[in-house]
Amino acid sequence: MPIDINARFAFHLDQPTDLLLQFEAAAIPEQRILSSDTQLSDAMHIARVPAQDAIGERIWVRAEGDYSVQYTAQVEVDRISPDLGSLDRLDPHDLPGETVEYLFDSRYCQADRMQSFVADRFGGLEGGAKVVAMCQWIADNFTYTPGASNATTTALDSFVERRGICRDYAHVLITFARASTIPARYVSCYAPGVEPPDFHAVAEVFLKDPTIEGGGAWYIVDATGMADPAKTVKIGIGRDAADVSFLTSFGMNDFQSSSVEVSESN
Template identity: 75%
Template sequence: DYTALVCPQRQLPDLGSLKRLDPHDMPGEAVQYLFDSRYCQADKFQPFVNSEFGDTQGGARIVAIRDWIAEHFSYEPGTSDARTTALDSFVERRGICRDYAHVLVTLARASTIPARFVACYAPGVEPPDFHAIAEVFLNDPETPGGGTWQLVDATKMADPAETVKIGVGRDAADVSFLTSFGPNNFRRSSVKVTRVG
């Protein structure tokens, strides 16, 4: 058994008011999250984001993308697997948190906004389990250097203020919840996340 007490403390600016940074103004650490990855083929979505979200920029575009996914997708366990890409999920318009996060990451990158995949825990996730969300890099005038990573959950199950990050990467290939080699028997897993106080 493993138990941990974690108290996330992060400032949550108004996401919709944050601006996009031009690539030449981004730190090198953020630039790598503009490019395609195994599950997130952003180059295929540039025409879509321009036509669907063309009148929005920066954080306002991320809010529009998050809300679009929440409205057009249905959360259906068992409808995707470890091979499912953002393109597959976009076509099917269904999936689980991993798929929602991949689509949000992909559409953000297609909008020239760095985005990465986040493995996390959060109260409010049903059923209680590991969770996957996105994180986008936007301008923040309160931050030295100008930019910060902002958590975004297209399933709308996780409150960014209460989310505990486990790991980040380009997509699920970088932060998989389980990696195994050869035959194995998975016996059980139980995740419980509760608010304290």
């Protein structure tokens, strides 16, 4: 079933400022863009560039004054979502080279600091079963609390506070997975059923692909439990939220408003 997306946000820039935007659904094999329309305010300069791992696009903008973005799209998602708990882990020496960077620490995900906890709490499990247990632990111990975190909150901060929003849940799950030598990356996305409606974030973990001998694949996992992987529309991916924010400003900006509506098409 197609997913309808309607997103808009606005901000003010006191002086000419460079911005990096990433808010459009990615045109990738697992999701087909049926229609899309992007409306940007006039700017001094606009340029499109490939996003990380060539998943989606980023838009460079240089602008001043009031600036707004409006995006509408309809996307057909065709993603295989196997039983995660049945999937095996790939040994590190069998991992494709492009997945290795997603084992390392990043700005918000300090996996080396969580290795002891992860070994003690999840040490008897492997592969997808371990990831499922990690998600359940987060669900049992965290409270979804809008406003509980900010742009500096790390996975360690969230682990201590036991609360946060989707980005924090994703960061903690990514950190747990990397501490278990399972590649994990951050995914910005749209998904129906997210409350309150907003840009959403989930994790992806790299595990064995049962359809390919010796191969692996990325699988979406939402630690908040709100997004169905089969209905999740990817915007982009990165090591953590720093890589794939819908708005990165290289200078001061006064963020004024945003709204996101995502629904299954009738």
